[in-house]
Amino acid sequence: MRILHFLPGSTFAFALALSAACPPAEQSATPDCATYCATVTARCTESMAQYESEAACNEYCTGNAITWGVGTTADAAGNTLGCRQYHAGAAGNDEHCLHAGPTGGGVCGSYCDVYCDAAMANCADGNALYGDRDACIAACAAMPTNGDVNASGGDSVQCRVYHLGAAKTDPAGHCAHGSQSGGDVCGTWCQVYCDIMDVNCPNEYSGAAACDTACGAFAEDGQIGDASGDTVQCRIFHAGVANNDDHCNHASADSTADTCSGGGSGVTCADYCATVSDNCTGGSLQYATEQACLEFCNSNPLNWGTGTVDDTDVNTLGCRIYHAGAANNDDHCDHAGPTGGGACGSYCDVYCAAMSCYCPAEYANTAACTTACTAFPATGDVNDADGNTVQCRIYHAGFAKTDASHCDHADEDSATGTCL
Secondary structure (H helix, E strand, O other), rough: OOOOOOOHHHHHHHHHHHOOOOOOOOOOOOOOHHHHHHHHHOEEEHHHHHOOOHHHHHHHHHHOOOOOEOOOOOOOOOHHHHHHHHHHOOOOOOOHHHHHOOHHOOOOOOHHHHHHHHHHHOOOOOOOOOHHHHHHHHHHHOOOOOOOOOOHHHHHHHHHHHHHOOOOHHHHHHOOOOOOOOHHHHHHHHHHHHHHHHHHOOOOOOOOOHHHHHHHHOOOOOOOOOOOEEHHHHHHHHHHHHHOOOOHHHHOOOOOOOOOOOOOOOOHHHHHHHHHHHHHOOHOOOOOHHHHHHHHHHOOOOOOOOOOOOOOOOOOOOHHHHHHHOOOOHHHHHHHOOOOOOOOHHHHHHHHHHHHHHHHHOOOOOHHHHHHHHHOOOOOOOOOOOOHHHHHHHHHHHOOOOOOOOOOHHOOOOOOOOOO
16 A cells, blocks of 8 residues: 655645646526625635625625626636626635626726726716717726726725716716716826826827826816817817727827817817717618718718807807717707708708709799708708708708709709608
């Protein structure tokens, strides 16, 4: 018989080896908050604690503050309670604790999966942060991931996830802090601006110190999501949607495109089309592509005025830029579109401005055009090419700039029957 001999202290070493190979704690078949919280608070303590107490965990979990899925206890990845319960069972004050915590630690859902699930669910309607999930994921990609779990300050995705959890019951108070800009809570304005610029526009500054110095001169009196105005908020907006492209010019210190600087009006087709394309997608889309928008805007077939970015209710490019900046796949998109949506000029203002230029023979004067227009239904959609609506007639009035045959489509009786 072979006899094993252990040197002094080797029994302890053997025990450690055995404990390192222990399987995860036994799990119930279906994940539940009680089991999860009992396990994660027992196995993740002190510096690896994920919650203040088991009771705090249960309150957070049962409220499903950041909208985890349920999943199963076999989940080793994915933004589910099951995945967190699995890692809680495997934890021993190690990295499994991070995976078992609220943010998922980049394993139970990527940080951006967790962030965007919460952002889209908890910040909606007037508190919405993004037009769609793709925009959210793109914004999240530039967020630092070096924060602590449950951090309530500092420029990190962890801080934003914390505030998005709190936004479930208080969206007005926390959604801004969960935004890409951090709302001056998850990082100062300049920390966020410079962190985003480093990722999306790395060639604009020689280093972090140069960026921070430049940012110190930016006004901080803008609104989150502003697409124009000489403020840090405007620059954060453009830095956030940049990809080493023209948005970097908008976001730079001197804002060479005059979008976020005092050197110009910010009324440019480039700014308008970038903004309306970012903020109006899916069912709120105003142009097929950003390039299509640029071609339309630069040719100005509807004879918009230029205006300023402070315009809110007149038929100008400036008014459309204002509403594009305020848009989030909502009514502002219609206002920012070609027809003005009844806000950037009335429908009849837009229609008659185009007709007076490109189809002058159709009406004796603007008053006659306006009188006729008031009878047109306004029930169409932007870019409708047929149907008895003012939108259809605006569509053809725009084409009349280069093809006069569209005047017959656009006029009162739509002689060709196109808009009847």
